[in-house]
Amino acid sequence: MLFYILKRIALMVPTLLGALTITFVVIQFVPGGPVEQLMAEARAGQGEGGGAYKAGRDSDARQVAELKKLYGFDKPAHVRYFEMLGSFLRFDLGRSFLQNKDVWTLIKEKLPVSISLGLWTFVISYLVSVPLGVAKAVREGSRFDVMTSLVVLVGYAIPGFVLGIFLIVLFAGGSFFEWFPLRGLTSDNWEELSWPARILDYFWHLTLPLICLVISSFAVTTMLTKNTFVEETRKQYVLVARAKGLSQKAVLYKHIFRNALIPLVTGFPAAFVGAFFAGSVLIETLFSLDGLGLLSYESVVRRDYPVVLGSLYLFTLIGLVVKLVSDLLYVAVDPRVQFEAVGK
Numbered sequence: 001m002l003f004y005i006l007k008r009i010a011l012m013v014p015t016l017l018g019a020l021t022i023t024f025v026v027i028q029f030v031p032g033g034p035v036e037q038l039m040a041e042a043r044a045g046q047g048e049g050g051g052a053y054k055a056g057r058d059s060d061a062r063q064v065a066e067l068k069k070l071y072g073f074d075k076p077a078h079v080r081y082f083e084m085l086g087s088f089l090r091f092d093l094g095r096s097f098l099q100n101k102d103v104w105t106l107i108k109e110k111l112p113v114s115i116s117l118g119l120w121t122f123v124i125s126y127l128v129s130v131p132l133g134v135a136k137a138v139r140e141g142s143r144f145d146v147m148t149s150l151v152v153l154v155g156y157a158i159p160g161f162v163l164g165i166f167l168i169v170l171f172a173g174g175s176f177f178e179w180f181p182l183r184g185l186t187s188d189n190w191e192e193l194s195w196p197a198r199i200l201d202y203f204w205h206l207t208l209p210l211i212c213l214v215i216s217s218f219a220v221t222t223m224l225t226k227n228t229f230v231e232e233t234r235k236q237y238v239l240v241a242r243a244k245g246l247s248q249k250a251v252l253y254k255h256i257f258r259n260a261l262i263p264l265v266t267g268f269p270a271a272f273v274g275a276f277f278a279g280s281v282l283i284e285t286l287f288s289l290d291g292l293g294l295l296s297y298e299s300v301v302r303r304d305y306p307v308v309l310g311s312l313y314l315f316t317l318i319g320l321v322v323k324l325v326s327d328l329l330y331v332a333v334d335p336r337v338q339f340e341a342v343g344k
Helices: 002-028 034-043 061-071 077-089 103-138 143-157 160-171 195-215 218-233 236-243 248-260 262-266 268-277 281-286 292-301 305-333 339-343
Strands: none
Touching: 002 077, 002 305, 034 061, 077 305, 103 143, 103 195, 103 218, 103 248, 103 281, 103 292, 103 305, 143 218, 160 195, 160 281, 195 281, 218 248, 218 262, 236 248, 248 262, 281 292, 292 305
């Protein structure tokens, strides 16, 4: 086990290095870098504030050179590459070109939105999908099974942003009702509210975005749960347990449940962490929620390379660690797996 863990940790280094290297090389050939974008904004009278260099409409080559020096683009690409790696080794993610803030600070500012959307999407999806999948497996082929399959698959087929537009028009001040807000996680007077009122206000703002995110996530987990339970019920050990006279409930929860949940349990860490960092840009934009998804999108569009590379480094590292945890969790729930054999 220890050898396997050390081997996986050693393999994380080239994987992480490869992701960073490919991204760094690609952005060297992308036209319209941050200097060009800042100059264009300055000419349009939209220069960036917050301590950034403001160029006038008569910007010349000297001003462009000063901007390149300010952002470090006066150095060769290979020098900037190794400086980036050195900073990342110290977990220094750099400073945003356009917002003049540390990348760590930007990520922490966006985390409340991403945690709110990710955590509740994950919890609601699993609390509904797993019991529904078990119920479908027990009633396989029944009208309940067919109808619920139809409902979850239709929900999966509807794009989240299309559902979001429909909900906004219907319930958020469109052509019909004005029951839900359209901006932020809390109301402007949130600080003045009592704690019960704050909780209600928080979930009032989250209702429509969560509906859009949760609906499409039901299908995969529900059908995976159903199919694994159905597969387990057809195995020999289940037939033996039933032949011994055990009740359906005892067979289901004492014999089938542990084995059937292995795919779900082993995927639990990845789904849990992924729910935080895989936010929907369109959903965040529709409901004016400033989270990590919107930050990543705007960083790519505006060529804010420190944010792009810093967030990529952090999320890739988290993903590799979570994958290792998932493999170790596999051993915990299924003792038949032996990593010693894999390492030989």
